Amino acid sequence: MNGDHxxxxxxxxxxxxxxxxxxxxxxxxxxGETMVIIGTSGGGKSVILKHxxxxxxxxxxxxxxxxxxxxxxxxIDVKTIRKRMGMLFQGAALFDSMNVGENIKFAVREHEKxxxxxxxxxxxxxxxxxxxLNPDFRFKxxxxxxxxxxxxxxxxxxxxxxxxxxxxxxxxTGLDPITSDVIxxxxxxMQAKLxxxxxxxxxxxxxxxxxxxxxxxxxxxxxxxxxxxxxxRATSNPYVQQFILGQRKLGGAEAE
Amino acid sequence: MVLDAIGGNxxxxxxxxxxxxxxxxxxxxxxxxxxxxxxxxxxxxxxxPSLTLEQLIRIGVSSLPLVMxxxxxxxxxxxxxxxxxxxxxxxSNYLGTAVCKxxxxxxxxxxxxxxxxxxxxxxxxxQIGTMKEKEELDAMTVLDLDPLRYLALxxxxxxxVSFPLLVIISDCLSIFGGWIITTLVLKVTTATYVFGxxxxxxxxxxxxxxxxxxxxxxxxxxxGYYHGLSAGSxxxxxxxxxxxxxxxxxxLILIVDFLIVYIAY
Numbered sequence: 001m002n003g004d005h006x007x008x009x010x011x012x013x014x015x016x017x018x019x020x021x022x023x024x025x026x027x028x029x030x031x032g033e034t035m036v037i038i039g040t041s042g043g044g045k046s047v048i049l050k051h052x053x054x055x056x057x058x059x060x061x062x063x064x065x066x067x068x069x070x071x072x073x074x075x076i077d078v079k080t081i082r083k084r085m086g087m088l089f090q091g092a093a094l095f096d097s098m099n100v101g102e103n104i105k106f107a108v109r110e111h112e113k114x115x116x117x118x119x120x121x122x123x124x125x126x127x128x129x130x131x132x133l134n135p136d137f138r139f140k141x142x143x144x145x146x147x148x149x150x151x152x153x154x155x156x157x158x159x160x161x162x163x164x165x166x167x168x169x170x171x172x173t174g175l176d177p178i179t180s181d182v183i184x185x186x187x188x189x190m191q192a193k194l195x196x197x198x199x200x201x202x203x204x205x206x207x208x209x210x211x212x213x214x215x216x217x218x219x220x221x222x223x224x225x226x227x228x229x230x231x232x233r234a235t236s237n238p239y240v241q242q243f244i245l246g247q248r249k250l251g252g253a254e255a256e
Numbered sequence: 257m258v259l260d261a262i263g264g265n266x267x268x269x270x271x272x273x274x275x276x277x278x279x280x281x282x283x284x285x286x287x288x289x290x291x292x293x294x295x296x297x298x299x300x301x302x303x304x305p306s307l308t309l310e311q312l313i314r315i316g317v318s319s320l321p322l323v324m325x326x327x328x329x330x331x332x333x334x335x336x337x338x339x340x341x342x343x344x345x346x347x348s349n350y351l352g353t354a355v356c357k358x359x360x361x362x363x364x365x366x367x368x369x370x371x372x373x374x375x376x377x378x379x380x381x382x383q384i385g386t387m388k389e390k391e392e393l394d395a396m397t398v399l400d401l402d403p404l405r406y407l408a409l410x411x412x413x414x415x416x417v418s419f420p421l422l423v424i425i426s427d428c429l430s431i432f433g434g435w436i437i438t439t440l441v442l443k444v445t446t447a448t449y450v451f452g453x454x455x456x457x458x459x460x461x462x463x464x465x466x467x468x469x470x471x472x473x474x475x476x477x478x479x480g481y482y483h484g485l486s487a488g489s490x491x492x493x494x495x496x497x498x499x500x501x502x503x504x505x506x507x508l509i510l511i512v513d514f515l516i517v518y519i520a521y
Contacts, residue, residue: 055394082400093395096387107399161399 006031006066006165006197007052013060013221014047021047023221025061034191034198036208038243039218045201046090048218049167052199053085054078065165083111086158086196087167092150094142100153101138104128104160111161127156130193131186148179155186159194166190168200172207184210205244209233217243287482291474294412297405307410315376315411315477316418320425322375323368327426330367331433334358339442348444352452355434360461364427366513369419369472373505377480380411381501384484385494393485411477419473420466427465464520471516472509479505 005028012025021044029035039045050056051063054070063071065081094103104127105120115123125135131152142150151171158166168187172180184207191198202208208215208229215232217225217240225232225240232240242250301308338354384407387393396403431453438444480501487497 050394053398055397079400082398085398087395087398089391089395091390093391095392095395096390107401110401157395157399 004030007199008064009048009051009061010064011061012048012051012058012063014044014051014056014058020221022051022058025218025221025223027216027223027226029197029199030213032191032195032197033213034187034200034211036200036202036212036215037218038203038205038208038215040243041203043218044221045203045218046169049087049169049199049201052165053087053167054082083161084163085165085167086161086163088151088154088158088169088171090170090173092142092154094145094150094154094157096142098142099138100140100142100145100156103142103153104138104157107157108160123160127160130159130190131156148175148182151175151183152186155183155190159190162194164194164196166194166196166198168198168202170202171200172202172204177206180204180207181210183207187211203243205246287478290408290482290485291478294404294408294478297402297409300405300409301413304406304410307406308413311410311414312418315372315414316421319372319375319418319422322371323422323426324429326367326371327364327429328433330363330426331355331359331430331435332437334363334430335434335437335442339438348442349448350452350455351438351442351444352434352449353455354452355431355438356453356457357461359427359430359434360465361517362513364430365423365465365468365472366509368423368426369469369476369509370506372419372422372472373476373479373502373509376415377476377501377505378498380477380480381484381487381497382494384481385487385497388485388487389489389494408481411481412474415473415477416470417473419476420469423465423469427462464516467520468513468516471512475508475512476505479508 007029009025009027012022013020014022025044025048027035027037027048037045037048047056051058051071052065054063058071061071062069066084068077068081070078070081094100095106098106101121101124104124108115108123109120121138124138128135128137133152133156137153142153145153155171166187171183171187175183187198187200188211190196198211200208200211209232212229214226214228216223217232217237219239225235225237227235232244235241238250241247334355335351338351339348342348342350342354384393387407393403393407396406435446435449438449439446483497483501483504487493
């Protein structure tokens with residue numbers, strides 16, 4: 001394994017029934033970088049993310065995180081690696097029956113038993129401060145929050161355990177451009193504050209250009225391109241160009 | 257030609273039937289594996305007893321008003337029916353016996369479980385189905401918070417504990433309902449009703465009734481959780497999961513009731 005690569009996806013394959021979602025995905029993610037995976041909706045981007053954190057097991061191929069294969073049957077390895085990861089879900093996936101403070105505290109209380117309730121309250125306040133929110137937010141219920149606020153709090157919950165690897169599933173989908181920019185700034189901010197390695201799945205090119213160190217494009221179950229934002233803009237790959245320019249047909253000849 | 261067509265259709269029907277049976281057998285296997293997985297986490301009960309207490313209130317205490325109303329009227333109906341069926345043949349001394357036997361052996365545990373399958377089982381299926389749909393179960397797994405430990409185990413223990421307690425309350429209220437009707441409407445004295453209650457009374461019936469209640473508690477919670485986990489997407493998926501949990505719980509309650517009665521008596 002290359003010591004520079006924290007996560008390696010090797011010949012990853014996954015099918016759901018007759019539908020082959022991932023055919024042969026090969027991708028290396030370097031330690032400390034923000035890798036943005038772009039691709040069409042329903043193309044399997046979120047499936048890649050779920051493989052990285054062990055929520056899905058591949059039909060073929062391997063997921064290697066920090067030298068350990070987590071796509072085997074060894075649950076101990078998956079659990080150990082998972083403790084080093086945090087994930088922001090597409091719909092934030094906040095626990096509806098708990099208020100914001102409890103959402104953030106829940107995992108910390110269960111995994112770090114040494115903390116008193118006062119410590120936990122302090123951690124909640126610090127975490128909310130990291131995502132630029134007032135500590136009073138901890139009393140709100142998820143149903144009282146807007147979509148953007150839910151995403152921010154989903155991020156707060158993910159970073160409360162100080163993960164080394166952060167996975168973002170469509171962090172800006174469904175948000176207005178200004179709120180999207182707030183989320184983009186938060187992702188950049190988190191990388192600076194936590195030094196985390198980020199994998200972001202999105203089809204929002206504004207977001208991708210702003211936050212990415214490298215961009216990978218998934219098409220037909222394969223990674224067809226990997227490059228920096230500048231290389232992505234300049235590439236002659238017709239499929240990448242079609243996607244980043246939002247053209248309906250390849251080459252843009254009949255684009256409307 | 258016609259025979260060939262009939263033969264082909266018959267074969268297709270057999271294949272379809274077999275596939276359906278095969279699917280059901282696979283489901284039974286999945287439910288048993290789920291049950292064993294939850295049981296394996298039983299020691300965690302002592303680490304988070306508050307989660308079970310919360311579910312005891314949701315499953316047990318919240319169901320009390322419904323169980324009380326239904327039980328009272330079951331007792332009342334039993335008394336009226338017994339009086340009508342006995343008229344001219346059996347003395348009213350045995351009205352209490354009929355109510356007591358019917359309530360303790362059958363209607364107490366079975367009707368309470370059927371009602372709770374609708375109230376508790378469907379609520380569990382809907383909640384777990386919605387949590388699955390909104391990726392809350394995945395979020396728990398990612399945070400290394402085992403859903404079976406934090407969601408399934410407290411519900412299962414609450415089902416096993418609260419169902420027998422609700423059945424005891426249901427039995428008492430049914431007998432009370434029978435007494436009210438017997439004394440106020442049928443004009444039978446309390447002493448006669450109590451004589452009937454004590455006549456042929458066997459503590460063994462209560463033991464079997466409580467065993468049934470525990471098993472029914474497991475069935476209702478397990479079916480709710482299983483169908484919640486298997487829920488399809490959207491409101492339709494969650495609605496169907498609720499419906500399936502109620503239907504399968506009710507069927508299993510009646511089948512298992514027969515098996516327990518057959519073995520115990």
